[in-house]
Amino acid sequence: xxxxxxxxxxxxxxxxxxxxxxxxxxxxxxxxxxxxxxxxxxxxxxxxxxxxxxxxxxxxxxxxxxxxxxxxxxxxxxxxxxxxxxxxxxxxxxxxxxxxxxxxxxxxxxxxxxxxxxxxxxxxxxxxxxxxxxxxxxxxxxxxxxxxxxxxxxxxxxxxxxxxxxxxxxxxxxxxxxxxxxxxxxxxxxxxxxxxxxxxxxxxxxxxxxxxxxxxxxxxxxxxxxxxxxxxxxxxxxxxxxxxxxxxxxxxxxxxxxxxxxxxxxxxxxxxxxxxxxxxxxxxxxxxxxxxxxxxxxxxxxxxxxxxxxxxxxxxxxxxxxxxxxxxxxxxxxxxxxxxxxxxxxxxxxxxxxxxxxxxxxxxxxxxxxxxxxxxxxxxxxxxxxxxxxxxxxxxxxxxxxxxxxxxxxxxxxxxxxxxxxxxxxxxxxxxxxxxxxx
Numbered sequence: 276x277x278x279x280x281x282x283x284x285x286x287x288x289x290x291x292x293x294x295x296x297x298x299x300x301x302x303x304x305x306x307x308x309x310x311x312x313x314x315x316x317x318x319x320x321x322x323x324x325x326x327x328x329x330x331x332x333x334x335x336x337x338x339x340x341x342x343x344x345x346x347x348x349x350x351x352x353x354x355x356x357x358x359x360x361x362x363x364x365x366x367x368x369x370x371x372x373x374x375x376x377x378x379x380x381x382x383x384x385x386x387x388x389x390x391x392x393x394x395x396x397x398x399x400x401x402x403x404x405x406x407x408x409x410x411x412x413x414x415x416x417x418x419x420x421x422x423x424x425x426x427x428x429x430x431x432x433x434x435x436x437x438x439x440x441x442x443x444x445x446x447x448x449x450x451x452x453x454x455x456x457x458x459x460x461x462x463x464x465x466x467x468x469x470x471x472x473x474x475x476x477x478x479x480x481x482x483x484x485x486x487x488x489x490x491x492x493x494x495x496x497x498x499x500x501x502x503x504x505x506x507x508x509x510x511x512x513x514x515x516x517x518x519x520x521x522x523x524x525x526x527x528x529x530x531x532x533x534x535x536x537x538x539x540x541x542x543x544x545x546x547x548x549x550x551x552x553x554x555x556x557x558x559x560x561x562x563x564x565x566x567x568x569x570x571x572x573x574x575x576x577x578x579x580x581x582x583x584x585x586x587x588x589x590x591x592x593x594x595x596x597x598x599x600x601x602x603x604x605x606x607x608x609x610x611x612x613x614x615x616x617x618x619x620x621x622x623x624x625x626x627x628x629x630x631x632x633x634x635x636x637x638x639x640x641x642x643x644x645x646x647x648x649x650x651x652x653x654x655x656x657x658x659x660x661x662x663x664x665x666x667x668x669x670x671x672x673x674x675x676x677x678x679x680x681x682x683x684x685x686x687x688x689x690x691x692x693x694x695x696x697x698x699x700x701x702x703x704x705x706x707x708x709x710x711x712x713x714x
Contacts, residue, residue: 276442276443277421277442277446277447277448278447278448279448279450280447280448280449281310281449282306282307282309282310282422282449282451283310283313285310285422285447286311288381288418288447289311289317289320289418291317291320291338292317292320293320293321293380293381294320294322294323294377294378294379294380294381295311295321295379295380295382295383296322296323296324296377296379296381296382296404296411297322297323297324297383297384297404298324298385298400298404298545299324299325299326299345299370299402299403299404299545300325300326300327300328300347300400300545300547301328301385301398301399301400301456301545301546301547302384302385302400302402302404303324303327303384303385304385304420304421304449304451304453305329305331305385305422305453306422306449306451307383307422307451308329308333308383309329309332309333311331311333312332312335312336313332315336317336318338319340320338320339320340321340321342321379322340322341322342323374323377324341324343325345325609326343326345326346326347327341327343327347327353328349328456329456330349334358334359334360335353335356337359339359340359341353341359341360341361342360342363343360343361343362343609344362344363344365344373344609345367345608345611346362346600346606346607347608350362350606351606354606362606362609364610365610366571366610366611366614367403367514367571367610367611367615368403368568368570368571368572368615369403370402370403370404371405371406371407371567374403374404374407375406375410378407379407380417380418381411381417381418381420382404382408382411382417382418382419382420383419383422384397384400384404384408384422385398385400385422385424385455386421386422386427386439386440387424387427387428387429388423388424388425388450389423389441389442390429393441393442393443394437394439394441395421395439395441395442395445396429396430396431396438397430398427398428398429399427399428399430399545399546399547399553399556400544400545400564401432401438401543401544401564401566401567401570402566402567403566403567403568406566409440412440412445412446413444418446419440419445419446419447420446420447420449421440421445421447421448422451422453423448423449423450423451424451424452424453424454425452426452426453426454426455427454427455427553428455428553428554428556428557428558428559429557430546430557430559431560431562431563431564432563432565433537433540433563433565436566436569438564454550457548457550457553458548458549465492465499466492467669468633468669469492469493469496470496471669471670472496473493473497473499473500475668475669475671476497476585476629476631476667477501477504478672479583479665479672480497480501480509481581482506482507482508483508483509483580483581484509484510484580484582484583485511485512485534485535485579485581485582485583486501486510486511486512486523486583486585487513487514487582487583487584487585488513488517488520488585489515489517489586489587490515490517490547490548493587493631494517494519494585494587494631495517495518495519497519497585497631498517498520498522499522501523501528502522502523502525502526502528503526507527507528508533509523509530510529510530510531510532510534510538510580511523511531511541511542511543512537512570512575512576512579512582513542514543514544514545514567514570514611514615514616515543515544515546515547515612516543516545516546516548516552516556517546517548517552518548518549520541520543521548521555521556524541524561529541529561531561533580533581534579535578535579535580536575536579537563540560540561540562540563541563542562542563542565542570543563543565543570544565544566544567544569544571545564546562546564567612571612571615571616571619572615572619573615573618573619573622574619574622576616576619577619577622579626580625581625581626582619582620582626583626583627583629584616584617584619584626584629585629585631586613586616586617586628586630586631587599587631588631588632588645588658588666589601589602589607589632590632590646591630591632591646591663591687592648592649592650593647593649593687593699593703593706594660594680594683594706595660595663595666595683596650596656596658596660596663597630597656597657597658597663598650598655598656598657599630599658600655601654601657604653604655610657613657613658614658614662616628617662617663617664618662620664627664627665628662628663628665629667630658630664630665630666631666631667631668632645632666632668633645633668633669634646634668634669634670634690634692635692635695642692642694644691644692644694644699645668646668646688646690646691646695646699647699648684648701648702648712649702649712649713660683663675663676666687668690668691670689670691670692671689671690672690673686673689673690674686675687679707680703680706680707680709681704682703683703684700684702684703684704684712685700685703687699688703702714
């Protein structure tokens with residue numbers, strides 16, 4: 276049986292020089308991380324995680340080095356304040372083998388309190404840490420710290436992937452009353468640009484399609500249109516379960532009857548959204564949480580019938596190269612699972628991969644195009660050109676698969692803001708016969 280300690284007592288179990296592994300975002304234990312942040316004697320603590328979702332002094336301590344696989348607002352703020360935070364580029368499905376290689380001495384997660392049989396549901400996150408949590412619990416030389424709170428929803432896995440830890444595996448159990456972080460802006464009204472992009476995107480979603488959708492106002496608006504539309508009988512196989520996914524379920528549009536695998540249930544690896552979403556997930560067996568190496572496997576994704584993946588981007592050039600996680604070379608977010616789904620949908624000709632973005636943004640009071648003739652030196656490409664299928668802006672749709680660079684440039688010019696179309700067409704013409712588009 277585990278030791279039942281306070282968060283402060285559990286934090287004291289770490290050595291001044293140590294290694295700590297934790298889940299992404301909603302799987303992070305709030306009370307434990309805050310208590311660890313109160314320690315001022317840490318000399319060399321290396322923490323492995325992603326998408327920080329807990330406000331704590333820990334990562335501002337001079338003796339703490341945080342290695343993140345996905346930057347969120349807190350990572351960006353820490354970096355800009357001079358904290359020792361670094362980014363590790365990796366697809367989400369590679370998080371599991373990378374963490375196994377790092378083999379932190381201490382592993383931690385948040386979970387629900389044990390049920391009558393001693394099982395603690397891993398609640399909102401399966402991701403890439405499940406294997407290492409089990410390994411740490413089985414190793415007498417390592418430490419497994421689990422924070423449990425009744426405020427977290429009890430969710431389920433499937434078959435051998437139980438999505439739970441047994442109390443017999445846990446070394447230290449911390450009871451808390453912490454609540455999961457709810458994402459802000461879930462009810463923010465969509466812009467006219469969001470609505471236009473969504474109207475174009477839903478044309479690519481036939482009844483019976485299996486959906487993957489990301490977070491943000493555009494995916495939420497797409498989910499709204501699908502919920503209100505005449506289609507249905509959809510399946511869900513999505514790394515992230517959002518409020519939009521919940522709304523599709525509530526509208527009766529999700530049956531999971533025609534996926535071809537995991538029929539009858541929606542499949543995800545983590546959930547992040549509103550308090551309403553978390554309450555809806557509690558005890559809901561219609562949604563199963565599986566490890567990311569299963570959910571995000573391109574082969575598993577491709578085995579779904581009529582897979583349609585919907586993701587966002589920050590910029591694209593006429594070659595079809597997509598920038599989705601950096602701005603001017605600075606890390607903004609991360610690769611995440613978008614690449615896994617772009618690649619997975621590309622394995623079957625009947626599947627479609629949609630990348631949605633507004634055509635412009637403003638910088639220093641000037642209108643700038645997100646669709647550009649070429650990228651400058653130092654640009655970090657997220658999605659290579661050969662994996663891109665469909666680009667959607669508020670002006671329409673550009674289908675790029677199988678097209679030459681010139682044809683791609685012409686198609687992208689047609690969905691760019693009119694102010695920038697001529698320079699895109701000129702670059703497309705220069706790119707004919709495999710030449711460089713650069714003037």
